[in-house]
Amino acid sequence: MTAPVDTSDPKQLGADTDGTQFMTFHDLAYDAGKTVFQRKAQPVGQGREGELLEVAMGPQHPSTHGVFRMDVVLDGETVVKLKPVFGYLHRNHEKIAENTSYLGSMPYTDRLDYFCSLTNNWAYALSVEKLAGLQVPERAEYIRLITAELTRVLNHTCLAGFLLQDMGALGTPLMYAFREREKILDLIESLTGARMMCNYMRFGGCRCDLPAGWLDEAKKVVAEYPKFLDEFDALLSGNEILMARTQGVGKLSAELAISAGITGPMLRASGVDYDLRKVDNYGLYSRYPFRVPLGSHGDVYDRYMIRMLEMRESLKILEPALKDIPEGPVVDPKAKLRGFRPKPGEAYGRIESPKGELGFYLISDGSPNPYRYRVRPPSLINLTILEDMCLGQTVADAIVTLGSVDIVLGEVDR
């Protein structure tokens, strides 16, 4: 169908952070040079002036992934203008957090990006640890690494399913994705007691230790996961319809991506080598070698492919980490849970969440409540250039472009 990737051509490959290793876009055929189907440029407004149609897509639209609204101006089927409208799920999370204790908003962070509550927990715990200068025991660091990578795999699996759903592949890919997600959710449930609202991390460690036999179960899930990815790849990645719907759609240049503060898989699909796991070296990521996949076109297909590749890299971290995890306490014995009052000051901590850079900015005035609590939501900021990506495309492509951004409205609106 398409020519295989020429591995000697660095343009077709992604670079590792240190610039030494390269990785291919997997062994599947990915025609990096040209799109499979050439699109015709759509003439805008020729002889049809004054026939623009204004449509409010959302907030109750099945493909906006929640209560999100796009006010779209259409010329025929072509998008001429697009304004995103937010706030339908706004509950002023930050104000609520400023009126409660530091620990009190830990369960509330679960509700930000409810697909990845464990990474939300970690980002918040990391920021508070920076603010108060707390240490985390090694075993807790391992648990954080393992749960965060499991969350990443879970999130990317679901995203692939949802993206295909947006393209009209109703049911099958999403059901396959959810079947696998359920296995990871079972692990998370047996560890934290909740499938999605985990409330698991604490300042200076984690809430509870792993239950007996958990590591073996996790190893089993991780060992079987590549089989599912192969299946998923065989089903989707080389699919002609998927390529036709995604290649060359929703293009984003590296320059604009950097200026607009795009982070996560979406940034790397545009070819910018910036992964906080490598840059900030938080947690134990420096102990495990993994590669950062990079795209070269910045289109929807690259964004899809980056996520498929990132899952394999996450499994590469998980496999040895599950073997290496040492015995020991899971929370710093000196960490105070009650009456926790950090000294006056401020801190900004950030991690690479599955959606992008998730940061928490905290100001303490010495009281039990944070004086200022701010969430830097990757989902909201990744939407900054939604209009730029969708202009001149058809409505159907705008839907796919939005799907590839990977938003969760709990985090966009806060």
Added chain:
Amino acid sequence: METLEQTKARAEAAVPGAQLSVVKNDSPSAQHSLLVDVEHAYAVAKFLRDDPQLRLDYCSNVTGVDFLDAELSEKVKVKKVVDGVEKEVEEVKKTKRAGYLEAVYHLYSMSLKHGPVILRQRTPGRADLVKVTSLTPLWRSCEFQEREVFDLYGVLFDGHPDLRRILMWDGFKDYPMRKDYVEPDDYEYEPTPHDEVLEKAKAHQAAQEVKA
């Protein structure tokens, strides 16, 4: 990466007239920040972005902070004549600080992979003098975040292309993230009110009786 003092000195040299000061942060994170005056904020930010040593091409986080009017007390040693003998006496000196709003920017470099450099702009007051300079023309990522700061704190960004409310609805009047924000009195009838709700209910019942 160079220290914040070095950055400050170079920025002062590059932008004549800019008033910069370092805001110390005593917490273990030790993330000190650079306070810049509103007039020169754009030029200083442009310097930080384009300087080859810094290249802060990525504005990660933009947020507002509200500081109310406050009375600061400071212990000062004063020489006083007590019973004919000169003595050093500690006195508490009280100064009034007018409230202000801040816009805080966390800048990183994607090309050189360092950061953060934290930039702050301060408004002169909280009521009407609430203008700062928008940095959206420099970093597109500020667009929605500055709108959010305007929406929740009421900071006006000079030079922002599209300063509208983003999370609250357009007809909303107040700024909910401010420290002195009072929630609207959304009274709902309760069959057995108690404590705070009872107090609230009494006011509403009194109003009802007056009407009747």
